[in-house]
């Protein structure tokens with residue numbers, strides 16, 4: 001293990017009612033957040049929702065309008081950026097072209113006159129698997145490698161928190177996927193808290209232990225990726241984290257321990273624990289495309305069923321996605337694995353079935 005890798009989990013961050021306004025515009029609207037030490041945390045949301053502004057306040061590059069920022073027990077709200085044990089990796093790596101790789105990584109340590117800067121820089125390069133490139137210049141490295149050098153440079157002085165602002169945005173898809181796995185490995189080895197800003201839901205779900213979904217300056221929902229995906233609290237979260245079919249419904253009593261949900265004259269069954277507490281209006285039943293099954297019309301295995309006509313078929317390699325038009329004109333998206341079963345043709349009448357355990361319920365946004 002490298003020197004850096006032996007460190008214990010560090011970097012407990014707490015944001016208390018954090019606000020940032022620009023004139024009348026509220027970019028960050030009173031965020032309360034606890035980020036546990038040593039976690040991989042993602043701030044996920046659409047463009048303009050306030051992710052970068054939040055990150056910049058944590059880095060000390062932006063002053064909060066109000067609210068507090070704590071790093072461990074210390075209130076760092078007014079601490080200057082360079083005095084915070086917080087570093088940032090940006091999309092642009094900004095390496096010095098005339099310095100070799102190890103000198104790039106050790107640059108900050110040399111400025112601070114750290115005596116043993118070179119072994120530290122080499123240890124950081126080992127961590128990102130680039131020790132053998134130490135003597136080369138940045139231009140001799142690929143984009144993905146340069147991004148790893150930027151990462152080594154950001155962790156070499158052992159920050160408590162590493163902020164990553166869309167660091168993979170400039171990479172092509174395959175490299176991006178490789179780097180997602182690499183980043184996760186590096187985070188678990190160094191034990192520093194990583195806070196990763198992205199608008200890419202797949203990226204956030206691949207990497208993070210916990211995701212905060214942001215919308216219009218606020219946190220809409222916080223949780224583990226699978227919790228957010230399986231039990232989104234709002235239609236916004238349901239749609240931002242993948243696709244979902246939403247059917248507005250009215251409650252109509254219970255049967256056999258399940259709740260009756262009436263949508264467009266059809267009765268579907270829902271688990272009572274899926275109902276949001278205290279909300280009895282504006283409810284919508286949500287079903288992910290891959291939780292729906294194309295079944296034969298006389299198949300009674302799945303208690304929830306609805307019939308429609310296939311209006312589109314898209315082959316996507318591992319799966320086929322169907323659009324199925326319901327009698328109430330809604331198009332339901334269904335994804336089926338390409339395993340030889342569950343095929344349907346354009347224009348065919350099909351029955352869609354699902355298990356009550358595989359749906360969720362959201363209130364109105």
Ligand code: ATP
Nearest residue numbers: 022025027045046047048049050051052053054199
């Ligand atoms: P993106 O992914 O596009 O960067 P984001 O979620 O990171 O989006 P922010 O960059 O935090 O969003 O911006 C949030 C809002 O605050 C945006 O509407 C933006 O225009 C506004 N904003 C950010 N910085 C400033 C500024 N210096 N002056 C005025 N408005 C700003």
